[in-house]
Amino acid sequence: MKNITLLGATGSIGTQTLDILRKEKDRYKLTAVSAHKNYEAMRKIIDEFEPPYVVMTDEESCNKLRVYCKLHNMKVEVLMGMEGLIEISSLPQVNVVVTALVGMVGILPTLKAIEGGKDIALANKETLVAAGELVMNKAKQNNVNIFPVDSEHSAIFQCLQGNSEKSINKIILTASGGPFRGKKFEELKFMPKEASLKHPKWNMGYKISIDSATLMNKGLEVIEAHWLFSQPYEKIMPIIHPESIVHSAIEYIDGSVIAQLGNADMRLPIQYALNYPERTNMVVEPLDLIKVGKLTFEEPDYNNFPCLSLAFEAGKCGKLMPAIMNCANEAAVDLYLKDMINFGDIYYTIKECMEKFDYCQEVTLENIIQTEQQVREYINKKFL
Numbered sequence: 001m002k003n004i005t006l007l008g009a010t011g012s013i014g015t016q017t018l019d020i021l022r023k024e025k026d027r028y029k030l031t032a033v034s035a036h037k038n039y040e041a042m043r044k045i046i047d048e049f050e051p052p053y054v055v056m057t058d059e060e061s062c063n064k065l066r067v068y069c070k071l072h073n074m075k076v077e078v079l080m081g082m083e084g085l086i087e088i089s090s091l092p093q094v095n096v097v098v099t100a101l102v103g104m105v106g107i108l109p110t111l112k113a114i115e116g117g118k119d120i121a122l123a124n125k126e127t128l129v130a131a132g133e134l135v136m137n138k139a140k141q142n143n144v145n146i147f148p149v150d151s152e153h154s155a156i157f158q159c160l161q162g163n164s165e166k167s168i169n170k171i172i173l174t175a176s177g178g179p180f181r182g183k184k185f186e187e188l189k190f191m192p193k194e195a196s197l198k199h200p201k202w203n204m205g206y207k208i209s210i211d212s213a214t215l216m217n218k219g220l221e222v223i224e225a226h227w228l229f230s231q232p233y234e235k236i237m238p239i240i241h242p243e244s245i246v247h248s249a250i251e252y253i254d255g256s257v258i259a260q261l262g263n264a265d266m267r268l269p270i271q272y273a274l275n276y277p278e279r280t281n282m283v284v285e286p287l288d289l290i291k292v293g294k295l296t297f298e299e300p301d302y303n304n305f306p307c308l309s310l311a312f313e314a315g316k317c318g319k320l321m322p323a324i325m326n327c328a329n330e331a332a333v334d335l336y337l338k339d340m341i342n343f344g345d346i347y348y349t350i351k352e353c354m355e356k357f358d359y360c361q362e363v364t365l366e367n368i369i370q371t372e373q374q375v376r377e378y379i380n381k382k383f384l
Ligand SMILES: NC(=O)c1ccc[n+]([C@@H]2O[C@H](COP(=O)([O-])OP(=O)(O)OC[C@H]3O[C@@H](n4cnc5c(N)ncnc54)[C@H](OP(=O)(O)O)[C@@H]3O)[C@@H](O)[C@H]2O)c1
Pocket: 007, 008, 009, 010, 011, 012, 013, 014, 034, 035, 036, 037, 038, 039, 057, 099, 100, 101, 102, 103, 105, 123, 124, 125, 126, 149, 150, 151, 202, 203, 204, 205, 206, 207, 208, 266
């Protein structure tokens, strides 16, 4: 029986993780969960799973949940804020921490979980983008596994089984192309968020949906792949695959290409990350290749989706540049979702921050946090 802490339990990945736990009750115990503000969803989770620890990072929602638990005589400790996230990430009885939070807020709890010797099932890609060096070094020092949950990275991880990272020639990172595939940047500049949120293949949280529309999501994944599989950026090749059936592939030095295929359903990579190295019974629809018929692939359009180029640039610069890029993206997407900037401004804002802020500092937690604050302040001052 594995004891699980689930950070971000009310989100898209969080609820799909709960679905796996629901189906594999004899394998997992949900020890702790977190959410930010979504009190209603959290109430349902604790009613059903009765985890002994719960965190709400938002103060008002936390107080509301404390009252609810008291009134219903529930044996649950309700914790608040970052302190709570750190506490549930390092509980002695926990074996695996699923990081399904959105954004750089995941960095500190992930590092604390690793220090505590917990394996990580990592969905929270922003943590690896902004603090990849710190996270991977700490994981190595503490002999901790980082199991990828992102479907592309899970695919690569699955294709790597029985092979060595040293014999990788190329990582082929597939992308659906998002809702605006084939469109020009000029046409997209004033695209309303309602259109940007309509992903053709995946039903995801708001932030990642916008990242998919700008293709920044693929850029973040390039950096994520660099850290997870120790590959230089020259060997990571994004490729557009609108059917979203091939979740990614590896070309080996002998010319063999090994790919992982499946229907677009995040429960499969979540299940694999939790059960590794075992495979357990299918929770997703089986893939019918006859029905799929054909699979197509095309070159990404770097000119009209320039965020993807920015991510390569940031990754190759290294040091604090990926953190600057990531943070600028988080702040810009947040403003776009609040209708305060246009779709095109997301790219311009990230580019401006990458040019403005000093990235040549040592990669320490303190420097990452300080840079994040400066970038956010700058963007908010500019637009608010
Ligand atoms: N969704 C997917 O299919 C998918 C696929 C691959 C990778 N990912 C990655 O997985 C992560 C989660 O994505 P998602 O789509 O599941 O996001 P989501 O649906 O927006 O859920 C985010 C979760 O994080 C919590 N949260 C939000 N802001 C927070 C804060 N400031 N402090 C603490 N907790 C906070 C939310 O709580 P409330 O509900 O209370 O706000 C929610 O539980 C992202 O890094 C994303 O890139 C997602």
